[in-house]
Amino acid sequence: MTRSPAPPAPEKHIAESTVRRLSLYLRVLEQAAARGQQTLSSDALAEDGGTTSAQVRKDLSFFGSFGKRGRGYDVAELVSQISDILGLGREWKVYIVGAGKIGAALVSYRGFSQRGFRVLGVYDNNPQIVGRMIDGVGVRSMSQLEHDAAREMPDIAVITVPAEHAQTVAELVVSAGIRAIMNFAPAPIHVPSTVTVKSVNMALELEGLAYALVHRDANAS
Amino acid sequence: MTRSPAPPAPEKHIAESTVRRLSLYLRVLEQAAARGQQTLSSDALAEDGGTTSAQVRKDLSFFGSFGKRGRGYDVAELVSQISDILGLGREWKVYIVGAGKIGAALVSYRGFSQRGFRVLGVYDNNPQIVGRMIDGVGVRSMSQLEHDAAREMPDIAVITVPAEHAQTVAELVVSAGIRAIMNFAPAPIHVPSTVTVKSVNMALELEGLAYALVHRDANAS
DNA sequence: CATGTCTTGTGAAGAATTTCACAAGAAGAG
């Protein structure tokens, strides 16, 4: 296979929902590849991704035209294209801030390493646990974070501290030069607009389920 | 305070994004209440919720009219109204399926119990850990799930098993009569449309960050 | 009681996203 010229950059703004779906398609494609499938149609991709074939084609069309009419998409090639689009061709350095139960669980989360996200360090304020190892990764003192970051240049910080410390920690992380934050604390954080934040709020998701249960208006998924 | 007649039921379909924001407003309101604030304007609510005042008013207007012109919203009353809307007036019984690191971390997650989500049991296949206690909750054998569910009538299952078992577990949980699933496994699950599923896919969120870093087009949050 | 300030609730406008529907390309069969 010739190395593709990799044109994954539209200057148009792409909806977050589209990016999410691309991640999903990537998973479906990898599963298909594991089953030995050579090629996949937008219909098949939609089926497993929980959307429609038109949506699949539209999503991909923002970035180029990757299929063959009458045949569908070449699985291996589309995997490579979507990986490029999502920026998964390289290793991303991650700090996890907060060595509580969730922070510790995330250190070992296979999904991260599988995708090239490497956890360099876990930070915590509690002197009792600083210095310990969690699944091969050392727990470092929060006071070291800025200093370490200057050397290691991490790309992403995962914040897993209690809600009341989330904002302080976010500011620390931003002033350490980190430009992307994944926030697990159940509190919104405010950062300069040059920093990208994604929040994962588990209580909020559960509340969404409670709402659906109370107002059961047949939603599928 | 007179017990409100609780009219939190529009027959119109409400967007998921609206429900999410209601959860957020609830948090902001609780913080305001903790600070002793009596009343809050849609502007103040929007500020902390990361949205606009028009959006706040529109969101609330789907369910009724809770504010006072010129004054804003009564904090205590709006907390109670939104809680009703979201179905948080009662206790929700939760099973966690999969006693790995993430499952175990979720058992102790304060955000759940704070909102009336009570974890009745944690299920796992591994006989080595069945019978142990995790933060006061017993680990039970997966083979017991259907039987236990018939008695305990849980409302929600949180699936925290590896991706390759997610579908099987989802089917088990559905046939046990559970109608709402929160899926932490990094794999889509297919269930009948009478069952509501929310997926939290951490790798996918990280990929969204990677995309933002690669295509840095100043997004705030 | 009249006046001024503030903030809601909401139609209407605007923007964004999804779905439709079909022309056009690709491959195999005859």
Place this chain on the structure above:
DNA sequence: CTCTTCTTGTGAAATTCTTCACAAGACATG
């Protein structure tokens, strides 16, 4: 080479979601 079958890529239409903008209500003050 022609015909049939299949499936993409994409403008246009439809739908959904957000923002605008303003009339109307509520309170305080004099």
